[in-house]
Every structure is written in structure tokens, then in C-alpha cells.
Amino acid sequence: MLKYFYLYSAVLFLTDFTVSVKTAYLKKPCEDFSEECLTKTLQMGLPIFVEGIREIGLESLDPYRIEKLNLKMPGDMNIEFKHGVARGLKKCRVDFARYKDHVFETQFHCNLTIKGHYRSVGRFLMFAIDGDGKSIIKCSNIRLHAFLTIKPMTGKDGMSHLEVTSSNFTHCYDGRVTYSVTNLLKGNPEISNAVVNFMNENWRMVAEDFGDPIVHYGISAVMKNLKKFFEVVPLEEII
Numbered sequence: 399m400l401k402y403f404y405l406y407s408a409v410l411f412l413t414d415f416t417v418s419v420k421t422a423y424l425k426k427p428c429e430d431f432s433e434e435c436l437t438k439t440l441q442m443g444l445p446i447f448v449e450g451i452r453e454i455g456l457e458s459l460d461p462y463r464i465e466k467l468n469l470k471m472p473g474d475m476n477i478e479f480k481h482g483v484a485r486g487l488k489k490c491r492v493d494f495a496r497y498k499d500h501v502f503e504t505q506f507h508c509n510l511t512i513k514g515h516y517r518s519v520g521r522f523l524m525f526a527i528d529g530d531g532k533s534i535i536k537c538s539n540i541r542l543h544a545f546l547t548i549k550p551m552t553g554k555d556g557m558s559h560l561e562v563t564s565s566n567f568t569h570c571y572d573g574r575v576t577y578s579v580t581n582l583l584k585g586n587p588e589i590s591n592a593v594v595n596f597m598n599e600n601w602r603m604v605a606e607d608f609g610d611p612i613v614h615y616g617i618s619a620v621m622k623n624l625k626k627f628f629e630v631v632p633l634e635e636i637i
């Protein structure tokens with residue numbers, strides 16, 4: 399058992415309403431459910447998973463394109479983020495992965511960069527923001543910790559599949575966050591720069607107060623792919 403890690407770097411045949419996914423496989427680094435083996439397997443599978451497979455609805459997560467995103471921030475600040483791209487998931491380090499009694503627990507460290515165009519109006523601390531420009535956010539060594547409860551279920555194809563029945567996530571900043579933002583106060587580059595400097599000097603407070611909606615957005619993109627992956631790939635091809 400568990401001879402191969404069947405990874406769905408799939409070729410898809412769409413013929414006469416039949417969709418069949420041909421799974422390509424990769425040799426598993428090991429063959430048990432030990433913490434060491436799960437960690438290695440996840441680390442190996444990560445770049446393939448985040449690359450995505452368009453044909454079966456798995457989006458690319460690295461680069462991850464954000465066409466348009468509206469964020470409501472604390473303090474009545476609205477941010478519209480457009481033509482964005484997030485990178486870095488492919489190279490996350492898997493610290494550990496464990497599985498026990500249907501609960502899968504894992505922790506990652508990642509260096510992530512999000513670039514894009516933003517428009518923002520509202521109050522940020524003592525500043526009245528009215529901005530329209532470019533932004534780059536770099537997170538170095540962000541720590542992501544997840545618990546997923548995973549249960550088998552019968553899929554539409556009559557085969558056994560996995561399903562995430564509940565999950566929770568925490569994140570924290572083991573490295574720092576760096577913000578580069580242009581034109582935060584339209585037509586006032588000096589104050590703009592002063593606010594950006596303030597954000598960088600107080601990066602942790604800014605990330606803790608304003609970062610959650612962005613992290614949650616990223617997590618929901620990953621979860622959407624995972625759900626799709628479990629729907630398409632039967633259990634017997636995963637273990």
C-alpha cells in the first residue's frame with residue numbers, strides 16, 4: 399500500500415460529457431502516517447498543488463492573481479485592490495504535518511509578496527487616507543498553523559472521497575512585514591511617505607490590525623482548491 403503518491407498533475411480528457419482525470423504519479427518519499435513521512439510528503443507535494451490545474455478547477459496559487467478585492471478594514475477604511483498578484487506559497491517550509499483521529503494538523507513558514515494597485519479611502523489611526531497607487535507587501539517568515547478535520551464521504555462518482563468538515567487557522571509574524579505604498583494621500587507625497595514610514599516602523603501593529611482580511615482571503619483560496627482536489631481525486635488515489 400501507499401506505494402505511490404498519485405499526484406493529479408493531470409491530463410484531462412473532455413469527450414462527450416465524460417471527464418476523466420488521468421493521474422500522473424510521483425514516488426512517495428515514504429509509506430506511513432508518521433509525522434516525519436507526512437511532513438516530507440506535504441513538502442514534496444506543495445509545489446505541484448499550488449501550481450494548480452486549470453482544467454479541473456484548481457487555480458494557480460503561486461502566482462495567485464487577484465483581479466479585484468474589496469476589503470473593509472477596521473476604522474471605516476475601505477480598500478479596493480486590483481490587478482494583484484501574490485507569490486511565494488510554492489516555497490513555503492513545512493515545519494510539521496500530523497494526522498490523528500481524523501484531525502490533520504500542520505504548520506508552515508512562508509515568505510510571501512503581494513503586489514497590486516490599490517485605492518483606499520478612510521481613516522488610518524490619526525491619518526485621513528485618500529489614496530490611489532501601487533502597493534507591495536512583503537511578509538517574511540509568516541507562520542501558518544492549521545487544523546483540518548478530514549472525513550471520508552461518498553462522492554458523486556460513487557467512490558470514496560475526502561472532505562474537510564471543519565478547520566481553523568492561526569497565523570503570526572515570525573519575520574517582519576514591509577510595506578511599499580505610493581500615493582497614499584493624493585497629491586501629498588511628503589505626508590504619504592511619512593505614513594508609509596510610520597507603517598513600517600509599526601509593521602506588527604499594522605499587520606495585526608489590518609492583515610487578517612488579507613490572510614483570510616488567501617486561506618479561503620487554498621481551501622477552495624483543496625475542496626476541489628478532494629472532490630475530483632478519489633481517496634484511493636491519495637493514499
Ligand SMILES: *[C@@H]1O[C@H](CO)[C@@H](O)[C@H](O)[C@H]1NC(C)=O
Pocket residue numbers: 489490491507508509538539
Ligand atoms: C524567508 O526569507 C528569509 C530571508 O531571506 C530566509 O532567511 C528564510 O529562511 C526564508 N523563509 C522561508 C520559509 O523560506
Ligand SMILES: *[C@@H]1O[C@H](CO)[C@@H](O)[C@H](O)[C@H]1NC(C)=O
Pocket residue numbers: 501545547565566
Ligand atoms: C482547532 O481544531 C482543533 C482540532 O479539531 C481543536 O483541538 C482546537 O481546539 C481548535 N482550535 C480553535 C481555536 O477552535
